[in-house]
Amino acid sequence: MSLRRNLLLAGFVLVGSAGLAQADMSATTATDIEVRSGPGSEFPTIGVATRGSEATLDGCIEGSRWCRVDVNGMRGWVYAQYLSVEQNGASMVVQDHRDDLGVPTITYERTDSVKTGSVQPGPDDELLGSVDQNGGNVVAITPPGEIRTYIDENPVDTVQLDDDVAVGATLPESVEVHRIPNYQYSYVEVNRQPVLVDPGTRRIVYVYR
Incomplete structure (x- = not known):
């Protein structure tokens, strides 16, 4: 079974470290972007959010560029560098100003009670080598x-x-x-x-x- 299929079959849960009381943030897409079902290029594309679309930003994963949004009727994941937030009349890119904007940190964890350990890639999967x-x-x-x-x-x-x-x-x-x-x-x-x-x-x- 390939890495892609294992990821799609596994259950996932989203955890917000900022707590349930954290208010949603309004953001705007800076360009046409693909919205994916999970925080990674291995997840399928749900659709495309066009440039200038209004989005609700739930938060971003610590140490990652992936953020979860509601945009154009889709709920999924996009890159932080393609999102901007208005603050004091200025448009600020989420990737560059996460701390300044107070963007919530969220995590995305596998919850698979049957299969434990890391998922191994299949023979047909192509992966980028890890960054040391x-x-x-x-x-x-x-x-x-x-x-x-x-x-x-x-x-x-x-x-x-x-x-x-x-x-x-x-x-x-x-x-x-x-x-x-x-x-x-x-x-x-x-x-x-x-x-x-x-x-x-x-x-x-x-x-x-």
């Missing part, structure tokens, strides 16, 4: 502007992989990376996000947001 502490000694780079121009002018098919796309993660060998002329790093699009990759180690060194 400090990014596995990978230093995030700052690419020149012309690199993004080249990527935009030479689009490639997106690759769908489980787990968040992050600096220091390792791409599976099955993922083809594409050279950039006169530049030491290659590129690929993962989960609709262009990333720069060290072709020698296949480690991600930059993620375009």
Whole structure:
């Protein structure tokens, strides 16, 4: 049974660390975003919330970019960097100002009384390699502007992989990376996000947001 199927079959419970008395927060989507049934790219997409949609923000997971919202009749999970909250007349991105905005911290825990322990990936699952502490000694780079121009002018098919796309993660060998002329790093699009990759180690060194 694949990782994806195990995750979908398991029961889940949402726990709010801020308590039941925490008031809901109003947020706005900064772009068109996919709403997923759980906090991870392995969960199926419920639908798409268009840019400028009004959303009710329940809270975000500690140490993660995933937040749970009610938006356009859908209840699901989205990335914090695509949500903004109005405060004192200014629009503030949730990812950058979680503490300032007082966004509640919530957790998402498996409750599976039959199967315990970690879920192992199946042979058909493709996963990003884990990110070691400090990014596995990978230093995030700052690419020149012309690199993004080249990527935009030479689009490639997106690759769908489980787990968040992050600096220091390792791409599976099955993922083809594409050279950039006169530049030491290659590129690929993962989960609709262009990333720069060290072709020698296949480690991600930059993620375009």
